[in-house]
Amino acid sequence: MNNYQAPLRDMRFVIHELVGSSPICALPAYADCDAGLIDAVLEEAGRFAGDILSPLNPVGDRDGARWQTGADGKGEVRTAAGFADAYRHFAEGGWMALPCPPEFDGQGLPRLLAVAVSEMWKSANLSFSHVVTLTHGAIEALLIAGSDAMKATWLPKLVSGEWTGTMNITEPQAGSDLAAINCKAVPQADGSYRISGQKIFITYGDHDMAANIVHLVLARTPDAPPGVKGLSLFIVPKFILDADGKQGEHNDVYCTSIEHKLGVHGSPTTTLVHGDHGGSTGYLIGELGRGLEIMFVMMNSARLSVGTEGLGVAQRAWQLASEYAKERVQGTDVTQKGGKSVAIVRHPDVRRMLMTQRAHTEAIRALAYSVAALQDIAHQSDDAEARAAAHRRVELLTPVLKGWSTESAVELTSLAIQVFGGMGFVEETGISQYMRDARITPIYEGTTAIQAADLAGRKLTRDRGAVLATLLADMRADQAALAGAGDANLTDIATRLAAGLDDLHAASETLITRMGSNPAAALVVAEPFLKLAGTVIGGWLMAKAAKVAHDAIAAGSSDPFYREKLASAQFYASHILPKSAGLRITVESDNSLLLGLPDEAF
Ligand SMILES: Cc1cc2nc3c(=O)[nH]c(=O)nc-3n(C[C@H](O)[C@H](O)[C@H](O)COP(=O)(O)OP(=O)(O)OC[C@H]3O[C@@H](n4cnc5c(N)ncnc54)[C@H](O)[C@@H]3O)c2cc1C
Secondary structure, three states, rough: OOOOOOOHHHHHHHHHHHHHHHHHOOOOOOOOOOOHHHHHHHHHHHHHHHHHHHHHHHHHHHOOOOEEEOOOOHHHHHHOOHHHHHHHHHOOOOOOOOOOHHHHHOOOOOOHHHHHHHHHHHHOHHHHHHHHHHHHHHHHHHHHHHOHHHHHHHHHHHOOOOOEEEEEEEOOOOOOOHHHOEEEEEOOOOOOOOEEEEEEEEOOOOOOOOOOEEEEEEEEEEOOOOOHHHHHEEEEOEEOOOOOEEEEEEEEEEEEEEEOOOOOOOOOOEEEEEEEOOOEEEEEEEEOOOHHHHHHHHHHHHHHHHHHHHHHHHHHHHHHHHHHHHHEEEEOOOOOOOOOEEEEHOOOHHHHHHHHHHHHHHHHHHHHHHHHHHHHHHHHOOOHHHHHHHHHHHHHHHHHHHHHHHHHHHHHHHHHHHHHOOHHHHHHOOOOHEEEEEEOOOOOOOHHHHHHHHHHHHHHOOOOOOHHHHHHHHHHHHHHHHOOOOOOOHHHHHHHHHHHHHHHHHHHHHHHHHHHOOOOHHHOOHHHHHHHHHHHHHHHHHHHHHHHHHHHHHHOOHHHHHOOOOOOOOHHHHOOOOOOHHHHHHHHHHHHHHHHHHHOOO
16 A cells, blocks of 8 residues: 555645635735745645655554553553654644644644645544644634633643643533533632543543643533533643643543544543542633533534544545556456456446545535635634624534535545455455544534534524525525536536535525424434535535636646546536435425334334
């Protein structure tokens, strides 16, 4: 298996030509950034991902992280051989700091660039990338809600990567239902809190890659109200800092075991016990009772990051399948009677599978990078109305990206195995790791059902579809431009996009009405609606890509990339986008019989 190679050409296309790096680099915060810098960073990140992280991916899968009893008699985690070294190079190379603010020693580069770099880490080694995702999530939460003193204490070392972050939400009885969290936080005379309770499934809750771990823990104070309103958020460091800010004694938080899993073996999924030896010391972030609100900052950042995981894993699986299809010789060319044996890439059905992977992955990339650019505008524009509009669109698109990208990654990695035939099912070729790794992505950070309920119940209903309506208007304007371009290929794509937009609009009206009158009838079809939204929005972005490619060819470009992009956009329009019609039928269907069945029927 060759090492991962970053798809730099498509990344540059999406960043510069489709989404547009110029308006992002024109934002005051990114004055030092330009297209040249973006391309240089992409190349360097691609080298790191390909040379350092990619060779470790099968090692992490095979050997996994290990739990052991440490010198102090307590549990500790050792990551797979090479992970700690790679992490040291990662932090020393400044990669953790890339999207972080300069006032805390970050590089302050746009999210539009950071998302592409993060795609590379996820493609090359999903297990390794988790530590980056969680650390960035902790940084975002502290930036939003930490006091100045807290920021000064914790942020510089998180930004440099010297310390890493975690998200401590899940407990045995509290998974999707955060109201059930019952970890305790008791106030102490010195202003700190005594934290006690068990957290499960905590990613990188213990490891040997960094000097300290900054746990962000959701817990409940003794007199807090029940439900999510009673949750507060605390920093609980693995090692407590002394008065000079130096790392002191081990806090009373220990890893008692790690999970044995279907995939992401290199990423330790830990059980953490807080306070079995007197109580771990925690520090309140923000105000009491606002824990979930702050944690949502971290979760939204992580949801977009997990959406990018779907993209990264799907991209790498496509890369491996396309390499294999050019090597494996089997059968003859259907277009030549009595012809010689050919590589399977000549077979029309293998081409269909490869192009399904490619076109779908490109559409997800276009969506992920578009959302990143919207985040840049939402955070950095000096126009308040532009900031607010971008923020509203990011909120709408976050569950779509997370749910659609990760569900697609499961299908696309499975398709990659199909291209390998029997060799895909055996472990030797390595392709099966991607399907196993992809399988967690629609589950953590809120399952697809939770994303779909967020989309249908909050994002769509709270403004009766107003934010979606502005997006639909933009998509219809682009569709009209495509239809009027006077090119048969573009007209064909425009016709199919128009049908998809009608499906999305009609299905959203149905869903909004049902959310008001019969929420169960709406929620039973919320997941198909989320997929419909992703499919059509992806179709819109691929149609825009087709127009950019068409214009480049018309202007005389002989770059084969543009012809390939036209082919993948046309394929998306004819093979993937039409699924919106079936999904619309499902969203509009009557499910009263299903909902009326007794539990015993299942
Ligand atoms: C590898 C891994 C890493 C993880 N990392 C972390 C981490 O770092 N930090 C952390 O806090 N947690 C972490 N988790 C936990 C993860 O976020 C939860 O597993 C996830 O949120 C789902 O919760 P659950 O497993 O309890 O499933 P459940 O909540 O029991 O869900 C089971 C099923 O019921 C459905 N369901 C539940 N409630 C509803 C509802 N209201 N409406 C519709 N359907 C519903 C779900 O969609 C799902 O299909 C991790 C988990 C894994 C496996």
